[in-house]
Amino acid sequence: MxxxxxxxxxxxxxxxxxxxxxxxxxxxxxxxxxxxxxxxxxxxxxxxxxxxxxxxxxxxxxxxxxxxxxxxxxxxxxxxxxxxxxxxxxxxxxxxxxxxxxxxxxxxxxxxxxxxxxxxxxxxxxxxxxxxxxxxxxxxxxxxxxxxxxxxxxxxxxxxxxxxxxxxxxxxxxxxxxxxxxxxxxxxxxxxxxxxxxxxxxxxxxxxxxxxxxxxxxxxxxxxxxxxxxxxxxxxxxxxxxGAVSVSSAAVELALMKLPKSDSLSARMLVIGAGKMGKLVIKHLSSKGCKRIVVVNRSTERVDAIREELKDVEIIYKPLDEMISSAAEADVVFTSTASDAPLFLKEHVEALPPVSEAVGGVRFFVDISVPRNVGSCVSELELARVFNVDNLKEVVEANKEDRLRKAREAQTIITQELKRFEAWRDSLETVPTIKKLRSYADRIKNAELEKCFQKFGEDALTKKMKRAIEDACGGIVNKLLRGPLENLRCDGSDSRTLDETLENMHALNRMYNLDTEKDILEQKIKAKVEKAQN
Incomplete structure (x- = not known):
């Protein structure tokens, strides 16, 4: 790179x-x-x-x-x-x-x-x-x-x-x-x-x-x-x-909001794409009372699965090559595919027959795909209206008071989880110091044991005697380290205790010249160099 x-x-x-x-x-x-x-x-x-x-x-x-x-x-x-x-x-x-x-x-x-x-x-x-x-x-x-x-x-x-x-x-x-x-x-x-x-x-x-x-x-x-x-x-x-809790449900809410209330459920609905988003659109249309939905998809398997799940709705499958002819018979077109190129351009929509005056005389395109499935040029036509994910803000305005109350409750929960995560991350700072202090003490112990055994001579001590001396020295080191190590461990539940723990860490780094933080940083940068060289 x-x-x-x-x-x-x-x-x-x-x-x-x-x-x-x-x-x-x-x-x-x-x-x-x-x-x-x-x-x-x-x-x-x-x-x-x-x-x-x-x-x-x-x-x-x-x-x-x-x-x-x-x-x-x-x-x-x-x-x-x-x-x-x-x-x-x-x-x-x-x-x-x-x-x-x-x-x-x-x-x-x-x-x-x-x-x-x-x-x-x-x-x-x-x-x-x-x-x-x-x-x-x-x-x-x-x-x-x-x-x-x-x-x-x-x-x-x-x-x-x-x-x-x-x-x-x-x-x-x-x-x-x-x-x-x-x-x-x-x-x-x-x-x-x-x-x-x-x-x-x-x-x-x-x-x-x-x-x-x-x-x-x-x-x-x-x-x-x-x-x-x-x-x-x-x-x-x-x-x-x-309520409306997804892009798909908001798309349905928006479409029904724009249609005349008396004819909203009788409007002819077309859904292009039967993936996750398309399936959710179909489900939300069903939950709102729509009884007939045409679905255009590359294959029939996903549409069959949705039909099996929603037995009370008439779901009609159309292959992809019938997309334009299906749009000609629809009042509302939902698009939700992974296509990188627009499915509908101005010339496509301009050639479609007009919709009934009962539904306002305007054909709605609700595009919830990114990249967009409906070209921006379609919005230039008088008898077509295009909505994309940015237009769903209209739906968001509904029931604002209730949403704000729930959001305040949610922030309390988020603050609790935030503190828990930050406590976990802060506690990680002391782990290298604990390891380095333990290693420092073990090096001193081993060096002094070696001097001790050399003074006695190679054959003066039995294995049992050497082990007893090693255990005694190890016990002394462990007892001396117990206090410092306990003051380097913290579960993060108490912010005052956590602050004290980090202060203790910095103090031990200074007293024993451990340079833990600098060593860790240098190791990270060395790892970057090795990765680049490979």
Whole structure:
């Protein structure tokens, strides 16, 4: 992968909190836009970064340079920063669908993207959450500023969008803000439709993909698992999922809202695509009282399965080559396919016969796909109206008071889970010190035992006597270490105790000159160099 200088100057004015995330970042020339970068085309996702020998050589040289600078003068600068959990991304709240679809990463490419991100100089761990409403990258960064810069440049290269343009829409959050954001996402609090259930399944899928590929590190794995726990608790303890709780259900709500009330259930419904989203659309239409639904799909197997599940609804299967003729007989067309190219363009819709005045004389296209299945040009027609995922905000406005109350209850749960995760992560800091202090004491014990045995002579002591002396010395060391080690262990349930534990850790590092933190950081950077050289 084309690497950047490992210790370049950091960004100025980068937002660190959610309040600042929506501010436009200062313009800066993209360092990642070149003629050889990878990009996502309408035909699929393509990453070509790091494929030629010159770029690999540059990556190795950059990594070695980072280590040399670290050894020479950069150690103190790095030690001012703890490895940060960060999220950088864009969502339906900050970015139009036109840009989201360019940055969307198909699930089949998540593992590859994680590998490329982890190859960056300052990124230890990574995960990708890409859905129709968001594309977010979660990382553990050796350096917050350097790591974020590298991820931004990676995003620019994989999408073909200059960093300067991306920066207008990206949000960036760090540590507790990043953790809270993921917990809110998992709980459905950051979704277009509050409490939607599908996002929780997508967060779970991130963990499954990461486990299958071996791509998730210890911190990111625990972060996502705790986010799943938070999402489950919010849904079970607040009843936040009642009503329209998914993009699919909101799409149905929106369509029925736009139709004349007297004829909404008699309108002719067409669903294109019988995947997860399409199936949910069909289920929600059924729950609203629709008795006849036409479904266009590549094959009949999924439609047969849905028909078997919804026996009270007449579900009519049509093959893909009958999509246009089926649309000619529909009042409302829902599109939910994985097609990279639009299924409906202006000339297609313009050729369709008009719909009945009983349903308003306008044909509705509700497109919940990213990339979009209905071209933006269709909205130029007088007898057609197009709605995509960004238009679902109208549905969100319903029952606002009740949603806000449930959201407040959910935040209490999220705060509890956030404290639990941060306590776990903070407690990890003392583990290397415990190991190094134990190793330090054992080295002294073994050295003194060797001196002792040499004074007695080789044959003066029996094996039993040597073992007794070794056990006695080991017991002395254990008793001397018991107090310090107990003060380095903490379950994180008491913030005061945790603060004291971390103070004790720093004190022991100073007293015994353990240099634990610097050693760990140097090991991490060495690992990066070895990975680049391989």
């Amino acid at each position: 084309a690497a950047t200088t490992g210790l370049a100057p950091s960004f100025v004015g980068m937002p660190k909190t959610k309040a600042a995330a929506g501010r436009r970042l200062p313009a800066r020339r993209s360092e990642g836009a070149s003629s050889s970068v990878g990009f996502r085309t309408r035909k699929g996702f393509r990453c070509e970064i790091g494929t030629d020998l010159q770029e690999k050589a540059q990556a190795r040289a950059s990594s070695v340079s980072a280590l040399e600078q670290f050894k020479a003068a950069g150690k103190d600068r790095y030690m001012k920063e703890r490895s940060s959990i960060a999220v950088i991304g864009l969502s339906v709240h900050t970015t139009p669908v036109e840009m989201r679809e360019k940055l969307a990463i198909p699930e089949a490419q998540w593992s590859r993207a994680i590998g490329e991100l982890c190859n960056l100089n300052h990124i230890e761990e990574a995960a990708v959450l890409s859905t129709c409403n968001r594309m977010e990258i979660y990382v553990v960064a050796l350096s917050w500023h350097r790591g974020i810069r590298e991820v931004m440049e990676w995003m620019a290269k994989t999408s073909g969008i200059p960093v300067s343009e991306l920066r207008e829409h990206l949000f960036m959050l760090r540590d507790s803000d990043a953790t809270r954001h993921l917990f809110e996402v998992s709980a459905g609090l950051d979704s277009l439709v509050l409490g939607e259930g599908q996002i929780l399944a997508q967060v779970k899928q991130v963990v499954r993909v990461g486990q299958d590929s071996g791509g998730l590190g210890k911190n990111i794995d625990r972060l996502f698992k705790d986010a799943i726990t938070a999402g489950k608790r919010v849904r079970s303890e607040t009843n936040i999922s009642s």
